[in-house]
Amino acid sequence: MKSTVKFFQVVLLMCGVFGADEDEVKSVSVMEGDFVTLNPDLTQIQGFILILWRFGDPVIAQINGKETSYPSHTEIFRGRLQLDQTGFLTVKNMRIKHSGLYKIEVIQRAGTSNMKFTVTVYESPSAVNAGEAEMKLMSVKEGDPVILQTDIPQLYRDELIVWRFGDEGKLIAKHDIEAKSSPLYYETDERFRDRLQLNHQTGSLIITNTRTTDSGHYKVKISSNKQTLYQKYIVTVSGSGLSPGVVVGIVVVLVAAAAAGVISCCHKIAEIPETVSGMEGDDVKLNTGVTKIQTGDLIEWQSGNEDSLIAQIKGETSEITTYDDVLHGIFRDRLKLDKKTGSLTITNTRIEHTGPYKLLINNKYKRTFIVYIRVKSLSAKENDSVTLETKTEIQTGDEIRWLFGSEDTLVAEIKGEKREMTTHDDPDGRFRDRLELVEANGSLTIKNITADHAGLYKLLILSRGRTLCSKFFVYVKETDCS
Structure with missing residues (x-):
């Protein structure tokens, strides 16, 4: 499944003469797990001989001529720093321990200039903005366990994992692998007491002995020195009155409407997407509803919240093209198109194939689908x-x-x-x-x-x-x- 990487970057634009007021300290605040870029005035760095960035007193990054290096005086910055030739310093995957005073010292033939930054790293707020991350749909009977799988095959040693629940984004689990501490499970109205587990290898969240009150929105943010990953889930826990299939059918319609954009703020009513479900490993077919493609017709299939083109067929030549490299290659060797009708079959499906699909005929939307793949x-x-x-x-x-x-x-x-x-x-x-x-x-x-x-x-x-x-x-x- 596509993983949307989204950063919140803080960039300081300095006005006036660099170094004119060396006592001035610029304040910056950034959310835990995000990154910050500290940048001086470019006009005052031209012709520098040496640039030194300090955290407190130790030098953590420097440019000597065209050579950039990161002295290992401060281990807490290992793998986090990026200094370019403009003097901009980026600190990635920040933690509370990275709060403090940062100083840049620019040595030029005419003298030395300095600037200071106070950086405050605060714990993530009560809501996680998962942006355009794709929604995963999960359905389970009350009492059974459910696993909210991340798309990470293996965690390393620098990730920060934050799980939140509900529209208000209440914190329910957190793990800082770098700190080598045990995961923390926060009680949300005590509904999850003693029923949460974090997989230390993938960051996945396991909810045991599920209850109907566990139904709702879940979000995870996994920050590392390389990237920040957001994922979203809707979990439906059905009681004895409804089967998971019925419940997920109801939820899919609502999610599909939002994901495919068929319900707008103006209350525009559009065709409800067709729901197609299957077990992992099965083949899933999306029908065009066309008995025969006309000469000159262009059939296109899109997938994901960003409408990535995954397959197309041109009626006049019957030329079929599949795009294996989009969406991280999840469709590679799995797509088949019917030359007569243009219908699309996804073979040997996986969980990551869950999501919205759109059919276009001659550049006009004709049908929308929500595919739901179950474990x-x-x-x-x-x-x-x-x-x-x-x-x-x-x-x-x-x-x-x-x-x-x-x-x-x-x-x-x-x-x-x-x-x-x-x-x-x-x-x-x-x-x-x-x-x-x-x-x-x-x-x-x-x-x-x-x-x-x-x-x-x-x-x-x-x-x-x-x-x-x-x-x-x-x-x-x-x-x-x-």
Whole structure:
């Protein structure tokens, strides 16, 4: 799924003569996790010999002629600084500890000039502006767990993760990996007490024993030295009266209206988008409603909130073009167009294919769709067996990995040209003598299953430089003793 990266940049424009008042201190404030750019007056830096940026007293960045360097006197800035030849200093992924006095010293033949900045880094406010981040739709029955997956395969050591809930953006979870501290879970009317977990590897949020009051908007902001990622989710938790399919159908209509722009501030009424859903790994078809493309017709398919062109067909030549590189390549080798009708099929779908789609015929909008891809879920009674099917043809040299739980613990794998199969007991031994792998397709069977084996399983297929991922929820029902 497309990840929208959005920064909030603070740029200071200085007026007057640089260095005219060396006692003057410019004040800057910035939100935790965002970045700030401190810039002096360009006209006063021309012809410099040496530029020194200090935090307190130590030099943290400097330009000597055309050579830029970052002395390691202050470890808290490792990987965060960017100094260009104009003297602009950018500090990325800021924390409270980066608050303080910054000084620039410009040495020229005519003398030395100085300027000071006081930077205040404050904790993120009660709302996270997720901008144009795409909305993910999640539906679950009351009592079941739900995992709000991020698009990050692996966190490193400098991320700040902030999760918020509701239209008012109340803080419910926060983790500063760089600080090497445990995640913090904030109570929101105590509704989430003891029911939240953060995945330390991906930043995903797990809500256990869900309740109908957990339904609503969730937002996450993950800041690192390289980028800031925003994601949005709508979670619907259905009680005994409605099935998740019915509830998500209602929510999808509302989200679709907003995502596709069919409801405007002027209360314009437009055709409600068609909802198409499927399980992860299934094929999903979006029909044009046209029986036959006319000569000269141009059929175009767009996806995402930014209407990225993903496929087109020209009626007069029947020339089909798919755009694999847009939206981070999530459609690569997955799109098929019907030459006769122009209908679009997305093969082997993944969660990231959830979102709005638009059909244009001759540059005019004709139909809109919301595609909702669900994670596979399986249920079994205690002491029974359950098989997680790959439904994928395994090629020679492919590596298969099965992971379990929020920590992505490796439980089974197939690797090497000899197709060597290995199962792992897990640190607590819960899978001992219970796992079987199918060499032909990599499917995994869990025998004599218990409640300890319930949870999220991930299948990774490493194939020719690409990684395919599928997810399965396994629910274990207690044996009826009556």
